[in-house]
Amino acid sequence: MYDDVKSAGPREDxxxxxxxxxxxxxxxxxxxxxxxxxxxxxxxxDLFNLTHQYRDGTAYHELLQFVARFRxxxxxxxxxxxxxxxxxxxxxPPHRWLNKYGRHVNPGAxxxxxxxxxxxxxxxxDVSDTEGDPLPPExxxxxxxxxxxxxxxxxxxxxxxxxxxxxxxxxxLGSQQGGSIAPASVPAKMLRFGETTVPVRYELELSANASxxxxxxxxxxxxxxxxxxxxxxxxxxxxxxxRGLEHHVREFEAESVAYMVCTRLGISNxxxxxxxxxMGQQKQTPPISLECVMKAAGLxxxxxxxxxxxxxxxxx
Numbered sequence: 070m071y072d073d074v075k076s077a078g079p080r081e082d083x084x085x086x087x088x089x090x091x092x093x094x095x096x097x098x099x100x101x102x103x104x105x106x107x108x109x110x111x112x113x114x115d116l117f118n119l120t121h122q123y124r125d126g127t128a129y130h131e132l133l134q135f136v137a138r139f140r141x142x143x144x145x146x147x148x149x150x151x152x153x154x155x156x157x158x159x160x161x162p163p164h165r166w167l168n169k170y171g172r173h174v175n176p177g178a179x180x181x182x183x184x185x186x187x188x189x190x191x192x193x194x195d196v197s198d199t200e201g202d203p204l205p206p207e208x209x210x211x212x213x214x215x216x217x218x219x220x221x222x223x224x225x226x227x228x229x230x231x232x233x234x235x236x237x238x239x240x241x242l243g244s245q246q247g248g249s250i251a252p253a254s255v256p257a258k259m260l261r262f263g264e265t266t267v268p269v270r271y272e273l274e275l276s277a278n279a280s281x282x283x284x285x286x287x288x289x290x291x292x293x294x295x296x297x298x299x300x301x302x303x304x305x306x307x308x309x310x311x312r313g314l315e316h317h318v319r320e321f322e323a324e325s326v327a328y329m330v331c332t333r334l335g336i337s338n339x340x341x342x343x344x345x346x347x348m349g350q351q352k353q354t355p356p357i358s359l360e361c362v363m364k365a366a367g368l369x370x371x372x373x374x375x376x377x378x379x380x381x382x383x384x385x
Contacts, residue, residue: 099313100301122152123359126348131155133325133344136363137332144329144366146183148359150193153181159208160193170208172201219334222373223285229372230292231262232379234270234303237288239277248275248287250294252301265379270303271295286331286338289369293326294319296365297358307380308368309361318355321347322362329366 123129132151139147142160150157160181166172178198185191196208227237236253250273258269273291275284294300298311299319314322321344328340348354371377 100310101298101313124354126352126354129354130344130348133328136366137329140333142183144333144370145363148363149183150181154179154195157181157195157197159196162191162193166194166199166201170199170202170205172196172199174199219281219285219336219373222334223281223288225376226285226288226292226369226373228262229377230273231260231267232377233295233307234260234267235273235292235295236260236269236271237273237275239275239284241277248273248284248291250274250291250300262379267379271300282336286327286336286340289330290323290327290340292369292372293323293362293365296368297322297326297361299323304380308365311358311361315355317347318357321355322357322365325357325362326366326369330369333370 123132132148135151135155136144136147139150139157142150150160160183161170163174166174174194175198178194180192180194182190183193196204230237234253235250236258250271253269253272255269259266260269273288275287279287296308297319298309299314299322301312302308302310324340324343327338328344331338331340
């Protein structure tokens, strides 16, 4: 199992639902509270908090399952599709339906809006709103489970983590402790990332006895703590400072991210067990940030998929 974000307080078993108090600083004066009041960052979280659309535990679990299966788009865009059409199975823009699949979008079909890379938005349509050539397997059965293969994702993620000053090492840990992340104890050290050097800001520890798949699952969980803002941030343009969240909120967010990242790769992981256990006891989703969860999952996926460029001050 995973170790929680390191702190001065006691640690709890990951599978136990924990209701502890916020960190030592007052809850009303925490960075998390300040960030929560910034309306510009709350488009998705307003949906979550005001409409209660995913506050029900069953509805949230269905959302995570949908995003985990809808792997041909980013987690963020998969969630946008689910909000607009929960029954969607395969979406594409009209030109792709025509040029690649030989299908036309039906007149009067409802477009779905998703975010476009390097642009504003794009309109896509579900396969149920198209007609034409027979469907290929990738469209007819898009949710079939694939065998989990990490390939180069694990070492590539470790390399890309250096750009944020994350030093990753292994150690012999107990059977119930998979890893941890904490602010660096010696910030003067430097990491080489491409042609640049980056100061060590965080130390992430993985079990030396675990399999590569297990280590990758733990890595996704611990990186989720960082990119969801649980440890603060060196630059609020990179990810938010949300220190001060309660323990069970931090763990629920990190487990949600790890579940999506690993399930979309076909990797077995214990996150679903944790989430199901929590939902079985509480019925309602804790007050998480949907935006942070989806963005963190997308970032961790990109860290394993491609070589990222060094961070620049003021840019994400």
